[in-house]
Amino acid sequence: MRTILHLLQKEFLQIFRNRMMLPIIFIMPLLQLIILVNAATMEMKNLNIFIVDQDLSVTSRLLVDRFSASPFFRISNWSTSLDEADETMERGKTDIILNIPGNFERDLVQENRAEVQLLVNAINGTVAGIGYSYAASIIGGFNREIITKWYQLPKNVVTLQSISAKPSFWYNPELNYKVFMVPAVLAILITVIGIFLSGLNIVREKELGTIEQINVTPIRKYQFIFGKLVPFLIIGLVELGFGLTIGKILFNIPINGSLFVLFTTASIYLITILGIGLLISTLASTLQQSIFISYFLIMVFMMMSGLFTSVETMPNWAQTINIINPIAYFMKLVRTILLKGSGFRDIYQDIAALVIYGITILSLATWRYRKTV
Amino acid sequence: MKRFWAFVRKEFFHIFRDKQTLLILFGMPIAQMLIFGFVISNEIRDVGIAILDQSNDVATQQLTDKILSSGYFLLEDKLSNSDEIEEVFRRGKVKEVIVFEPQFEQNLVRTGKANVQIIADASDANLANLISAYTNGIIQDYVNQKNVLIPKPMQIIPEVRMVYNEQLKGSFMFVPGIMALILMLISAMMTSISIVREKEMGTMEILLASPLKPFQIIVGKVVSYIVLAFTNAVTILLLGNFVFGVPIQGSVILLLLECILYIILALSLGILISSITDNQQVAMMISGFALMLPVILLSGFIFPIENMPIILQWVCQLMPAKWFIIIIKNIMLKGVGFGYVWKETLILIGMTILFLSISLKKFKIRLD
């Protein structure tokens, strides 16, 4: 027992003597949280729309008014020439072109049907899709408006049925993407600490030869591993607390669940991640290798974890792979604890899975460590 | 000169003998492409929902059937009262609760209007948006079918065309993004780590003491990485083209030249990083993490720049990746020539020169 305390004392001294450590642990997350959470939003504002109005009728003007009144669009230009609009788009200055043909009003009233053309700059597919759906909904809303105002229902005609299905969003009523992203960035941050700092630490010792010195002493291997992993467990949890505080202060994210549940879950997750870092350290012989292996793993797991897109939108085989993706578990758990206030009773299945995962990985890693180091 | 090539050869061997690292260097972009191409999508299937049917009539049954047979949703639970909603959300399997008001069908027939509540779990805002939109779509479809015999007046029909990317293929977006990311990562990270490693091992001093000039040492280190990164770029382009159908409308030569420019820029960034630290771990943290997330998030790769707060938009202008992505997209998807991208190219060249001069100065200081 005393041995472990001595090991911990040495580790902490070494970690904090490294001048770069403190900035990495505190400044990096701060910066990343601020920048990234602010950047990550799927909401659109100020899309540039170029209006080509070849009709110049009352109706077409009204339609255009709807667009200028919308906060999503900014009318960059009016013209009657489609060619002019095309060129602007080619130069990248326009996101959408609304082309209202010359017979718009007449067709609408006489034929009951008129077409307008939306040309969407789809170089950025996401922007295009969302921009198009905004434009379509403005047109749809305008359509409904003029029907109600102008169209006289002839008698004895069955009324149109309509079902109003308005969505309400719980836990995040404004669909605030920051609320979505902060837990995710936190999860990534402590993952980085867990895998990189701990795993690399061990490989570094391997490279420098200091492990040999440890091996001749009475220090047992499990004590050594403990001494290597526990400091980073603690640092990871501190980081989580720090990040959470910043999230609350800067972004006012909800903390609906119990902090105890959160930190317990985080500890289990960290132990798992540290185990993975340890395993990697037994597989790599140089620092460079372990860096790349860790990097690769983090990258793949991160992308599949629901950071950018939801797990539910992934194909089934991908979701199956996620069974061995610890980040996926933690991402889900962090969000659900913070935003929905879930307690142990609600999430015990995922936690159990994580515990099993952690124990397996740690055992595997320790076993390999004993054999090879 | 001969010394120089001997040095370059040593560097080559260093890299190519490390099979593990090579595997990862080439595997990473391929894995990313595959993930982006096949895993990340905006389509849903089998999303868990629960239904609270306060009406239980033919119409609600029809609607329920329609929703469940769409393939998008899976019925996890039938609720009996609204108190159960919170609990079912908390357990996590249900992402959306659909509530039919009492006397649904009656309202629909008598007054022509009925209400459905779509309650979505927005802890995943993305998903919530998506599934409520899909649900609404199905409901509106149902209504339209019912109304199909009734003549609809004054319909404005928008005809949409997606320019430069007819099928709105996601791959058009992520292939350039992955190029920017991978090339930056490989070049910057590998270079900085490799140089710092020599510093740490002490072999840097030996090199400096040799007849090789400092700038020859740096260039020698870097030449092999240029080749590596370039091969990677070509791999990504080929994969993008053959597997995902991303075209190269413009000049291939111009495209490759711009890639090389970007690679050199990333390398110079790596050199800069290596000049500010002597510790491999730190070099990696900076080039891997300080660089990675900003490249992904601030380059316009995933999240559109136009929507960010103004300050951040300025920061984005500093990201080399942003300019590079614009260049590639324009060349590949629009097929434009140099005339259109000269501004961005100039910016990239400027950045490269900046990084290189700072690194050189720092290097010189170290020697004195």
Next chain:
Amino acid sequence: MVNRGPIIHVRNLVKKFDDFVANDNLSFDVNPGEIFGFLGANGAGKTTAIRILCGLSKPTSGEIKVAGFDAYNQVDSIKRNIGYMSQKFSLYEDLTVYENIRFYGGIYGIKYQEIKTLAEELIEKLGLTKYRNTLIESLPLGWKQKLAFSVAIFHKPKIVFLDEPTSGVDPITRRQFWEMIYEAAHNGITVFVTTHYMDEAEYCDRVSIMVDGRIEALDTPAELVRIYQTENINNVFIKIARNPDRMTVEK
């Protein structure tokens, strides 16, 4: 009761790595309080043998007892009773003098209070009082090596293994180092040392020379010089290492 038998007892030690025989039937004893020199060319199998004695690897076959403990099953007890110092590394560069002493003392089970007292004594004895809180990386090599040795015997082990301890150190410091070794041996610590400096071989009580996995010579320096009819150990070494076949040693 102190056991007066050999403190290291090796009989027919064989260590194989697949088909390669690194240690071929080694047999030797080391007596308590002895300064035992373990010589041999690079690749002769010295490091392999030392690693086995220190409990870092398991022998393929043979009888090995270190400090009375069996090298197969009682490795932990061996580790508690030995000290080790290698040329590659011994002290943590990013810890101070005091912190290193405290760490190793604690690892070997010395109580906090005792560590404090003994550490201060040691620091003073080595003349490092000014450097108590200096990081090891700032110390010159000679001081590092001396401190490393002191740390290796801080817990008063029965045996201390030294692997090329004086490499790269200036002659004066080497002299001082050997004085510390004498003092340790005088206090009952057995010293098992390998070295490339042949003049240091002369300081040992007995010397063994390994060639190609076998011990080709084992005796006091004086005897070896006499038997091989050379002027010094250096030439004994050259003679043996060059012609391993011509081994007709008659005592």
